Amino acid sequence: MTEDPKILPLINDRTDSRDILARASSQAAKHGLDDYFIVDVDSHIGDGAAWPEILKLLENDVLRDDSIFYSAAARGAFLNDTPGLQWQSVGGRVPHGAGLKEPVDDKSAPREVTLSRRAIDALGLDCQVFFPNALLFLGMHPVREIEVELSTAYNRWIVERVLPHEPRMKAMVYLPFNTPEAAERTVKRFLGKPGVVGFVVTSTRYQPVHANEYMRLYAMLEEAGVPLAFHAHHNWQNEYTKQLNRFISMHAISFVLSNLVHLTNWVINGLPERFPKLKVIWIESGLAWVPFIMQRLDHEFLMRTSEAPLLKRLPSQYMREMFFTMQPMEATNLKLLEGTFEAINAETQLLYASDWPHWDFDVPARLFDLPFLNERSRRNILGYNAARVFNLDVPAKYRKPEQVAAE
Amino acid sequence: MKELFVAAENEIADGGRKVVATGGVEIGVFRSDGNYYAWRNECPHQGGPVCQGVMTRKVEERLDGERKSSGIHYAADGHRNIVCPWHGYEFDMKTGRHVGHAATRLRGYQVKVRDGAVYVVLPA
Ligand code: FES
DSSP states (O other): OOOOOEEOOOOOTTSOHHHHTHHHHHHHHHHTGGGSOOEEEEEOOOOGGGHHHHHHTOSSHHHHHHHHHHHHHOTTTTOOSOGGGOOTTTTTTSGGGGOOOOOOOOOSSOHHHHHHHHHHHHHTOSEEEEOOGGGTTGGGOSOHHHHHHHHHHHHHIIIIIIGGGOTTEEEEEEOOTTSHHHHHHHHHHHTTOTTEEEEEEESOSOOOTTOGGGHHHHHHHHHHTOOEEEEOOOOSOSTTGGGOOSHHHHHHHHHHHHHHHHHHHHHHTTHHHHSTTOOEEEESSOSTHHHHHHHHHHHHHTTOGGGSTTOSSOHHHHHTTSEEEOOSOOOSOHHHHHHHHHHTTHHHHEEOOOOTTSTTOOOGGGGGSOTTOOHHHHHIIIIIHHHHHHTOOOOGGGOOGGGOOOO | OEEEEEEEGGGSOTTOEEEEEETTEEEEEEEETTEEEEEESOOTTTOOOGGGSOEEEOEEEEEOTTOOEEEEEEOTTOOEEEEOTTTOOEEETTTOBBSSOTTSBOOEEEEEEETTEEEEEEOO
């Protein structure tokens, strides 16, 4: 009888992410990703297990004391998301969709560092930008002060306890956007800290981004040359999405809806004219919505120009200067996708993002499945565009003459 | 053509599977109602490890005589689908076709049972 073949394990919710991503590692080898500078602009390595530690960094003494009684009993004290409305794992079909539960033995660094290293190595990345997974819904918190307190503790945890362990991990710092002065204080406090590459507004919130209270914040970020990102999330609790009975429907619409609203306000109120050097990134709404809103706004702008008098060009022309992360890249119609790449000027504006370990993550190899994409664009999207946005040093080994980013 | 040994015949229980890396390919062999089905462990979506995911019963939505929905339920036939663990693409275990889009399908292999052992046949 023949020799026994190697057995591959079944994947469940405790499987090591290196085993879950083993095929991504094979893809990386096949495509020679070692030779590509790759930045993952959006990852959500779990932070739930660290919550009690994050609460210890609360700066308000009363809240910190309160948290002791909460956190002994439950993770996620003070958070406002609804645990019962999470169907990310599709009924257990996507085991990692509910967060990584794999064992981590290394006690020399926070669990998140180990999990990030595993993903960086398995996906063939050079660095990975870590997002505040637990805070994605915090913009809807009924208590404004708690948004400020929790996000400050969280930002400190990332900057003081996580990033120092691993230079390949970077972070976008959470802005407590419901309190503009606190958002400004956040920029002052965390700007320039090692590993901090930008600031993020979680898009699920009811705050008009063009409100005058935000102008000082935008000016600070423009002046500092760091990007402002809007990161989408779902919201099953507004009047429109409450009509949707399935997670698929709610997710498909609400991840786009929040950024549609914020981007529309951003453009129509002329913020790109007011802050022409401010780098703005729209994260995790996919790409299919972008040509829709480009055409829609251009169409109406030509008839109602008097309602957007700050604009000197078509709305879509401003949008072509914004940055978009590609995940979750809708690719069931490659012609539409090709048109989208052209519409957004993907060669210089599109950024690779995995969203790992969420259920709709994208592997870098996706960029090798697009017949219309040339090698220069692929390299830009995988990493060089991000290097430009985040002011990252590209290691010397990638600085070959044919591999420079398009400016 | 090349035959690759996967398992002894009694090694894979009915309703079970074995996923192996052999001869430069990854293959999942599934057994159902006494028959074997072999699929390449590479999802047509993003290349994920489709054969290593959960097996689940097919879900259907039932309508009454007035076409009112009585909700989502498991199908009665007990048939199992293979679900890719990366993002949830769900395939009929016997046909290898995506349950919502038949044109999206797994690549299959012929299975041979000989002398108490299960082999897959790789095309030359
Ligand atoms: S790779 Fe299989 S579902 Fe995406």
